Amino acid sequence: MKKKILIVGAGFSGAVMARELAVTNNFEVLVVDERNHIAGNCYTARDGQTNIMEHVYGPHIFNTNNEVVWKYIQNFGEFIPYTNRVKAVTAKGIFSLPINLLTINQFFKTALNPSQAAAFMSAQGDSTIVDPQNFEEQALRLMGKDCYENFFKGYTIKQWGCDPKELPASILNRLPVRYSYDDNYYNSRFQGIPIDGYTAVVSNLLNHPQIKLKLNHKYTSEMNSHFDHVFYSGPLDAYFDFKLGRLGYRTIYFEKELHDGPDFQGNPVINYCEETVLYTRVHEHKHFTPWESHEQSIYFKEYSKETGPTDIPYYPKRLNTDKILLKKYRELAEGEKNVTFIGRLGTYRYMDMHHVIDEALKISSLFAAEAGSSDTFLKFFNTEDS
Numbered sequence: 001m002k003k004k005i006l007i008v009g010a011g012f013s014g015a016v017m018a019r020e021l022a023v024t025n026n027f028e029v030l031v032v033d034e035r036n037h038i039a040g041n042c043y044t045a046r047d048g049q050t051n052i053m054e055h056v057y058g059p060h061i062f063n064t065n066n067e068v069v070w071k072y073i074q075n076f077g078e079f080i081p082y083t084n085r086v087k088a089v090t091a092k093g094i095f096s097l098p099i100n101l102l103t104i105n106q107f108f109k110t111a112l113n114p115s116q117a118a119a120f121m122s123a124q125g126d127s128t129i130v131d132p133q134n135f136e137e138q139a140l141r142l143m144g145k146d147c148y149e150n151f152f153k154g155y156t157i158k159q160w161g162c163d164p165k166e167l168p169a170s171i172l173n174r175l176p177v178r179y180s181y182d183d184n185y186y187n188s189r190f191q192g193i194p195i196d197g198y199t200a201v202v203s204n205l206l207n208h209p210q211i212k213l214k215l216n217h218k219y220t221s222e223m224n225s226h227f228d229h230v231f232y233s234g235p236l237d238a239y240f241d242f243k244l245g246r247l248g249y250r251t252i253y254f255e256k257e258l259h260d261g262p263d264f265q266g267n268p269v270i271n272y273c274e275e276t277v278l279y280t281r282v283h284e285h286k287h288f289t290p291w292e293s294h295e296q297s298i299y300f301k302e303y304s305k306e307t308g309p310t311d312i313p314y315y316p317k318r319l320n321t322d323k324i325l326l327k328k329y330r331e332l333a334e335g336e337k338n339v340t341f342i343g344r345l346g347t348y349r350y351m352d353m354h355h356v357i358d359e360a361l362k363i364s365s366l367f368a369a370e371a372g373s374s375d376t377f378l379k380f381f382n383t384e385d386s
């Protein structure tokens with residue numbers, strides 16, 4: 001008899017797990033999601049008025065160095081190459097981001113070449129910081145006070161709602177500093193946006209005779225007993241009814257506006273780095289599909305705040321207090337039977353789409369190789385604690 005698998009959450013983690021277990025032919029999979037749609041926070045839908053493809057929970061640009069993931073995902077939708085070029089509004093003017101040679105030369109009113117810029121930025125950096133312990137130290141070491149205060153400090157305080165000294169240095173490592181005029185936001189080898197949006201990609205992943213999907217279906221732990229194994233991609237603390245307290249998340253919310261003209265801001269994403277401007281960035285969604293044409297435009301002003309009980313969690317904060325709590329929840333999780341925690345929320349890590357797809361592929365192949373011997377199967381694929 002086929003083993004019965006429950007997957008909680010129809011985002012990329014859950015959808016890839018479902019697909020991979022279904023195609024091995026040994027499993028019957030039920031995917032539940034409490035929302036009324038699939039694709040989690042990657043959900044895209046056409047705006048009713050303009051027909052523009054809207055990134056409903058904020059912009060998602062697929063980018064990865066992982067060729068396996070890149071090839072895999074293209075089985076489920078056509079991706080159009082896309083380069084994200086971001087502009088930053090600062091107290092000193094509008095610049096290109098991530099910091100690159102144009103940013104440096106315009107910001108400091110210089111005309112440096114790559115090697116001169118590298119030497120210049122190294123002199124800007126605080127060389128007394130040898131082993132940066134937090135976001136602020138990392139920024140001061142890398143780019144110095146001027147760049148940190150104009151591009152990062154205000155934005156980061158708004159985005160994370162705390163002192164950048166409390167945040168891990170690794171958050172800054174997401175953004176390169178370049179000594180060339182390359183203004184691509186990402187360094188990844190493969191970058192693109194699905195032609196029909198992310199919802200279509202996830203829908204194709206889930207489209208398999210051995211996968212059943214129930215939307216508007218809230219998971220409860222009583223469901224576990226009806227399945228051989230559960231892969232849970234909801235928030236780890238929610239699984240335990242927050243009994244040890246709440247892990248810190250930032251949530252974002254949007255003010256959506258219609259622009260009655262073809263172009264509101266001339267760029268997909270513009271960041272607002274000053275703390276006095278309350279939103280963090282403005283995204284204009286038609287620019288994510290430059291292959292389409294629309295007479296009007298829609299744009300979202302994005303704000304960030306602490307996640308309350310009814311808000312959607314987005315960014316795991318991972319402050320020191322969170323990490324202590326996370327450890328305790330992990331210990332509780334180890335005591336659970338036949339459950340594996342997956343994805344950004346299930347593992348409380350700052351993962352991008354390609355990370356969760358990569359892990360889901362690895363976890364599903366391990367599980368299939370062990371023929372679903374659920375009792376001994378791992379609770380977490382990655383026990384990294386940082």
Ligand code: UDP
Nearest residue numbers: 088151152153155156159171172174271273
């Ligand atoms: N950041 C900033 N200013 C910017 C853009 C980013 O200070 O204009 C900081 C901010 O703390 C953010 C981090 O750099 O959380 C990583 O940026 P990224 O664009 O990777 O964030 P995400 O894509 O997750 O929103």
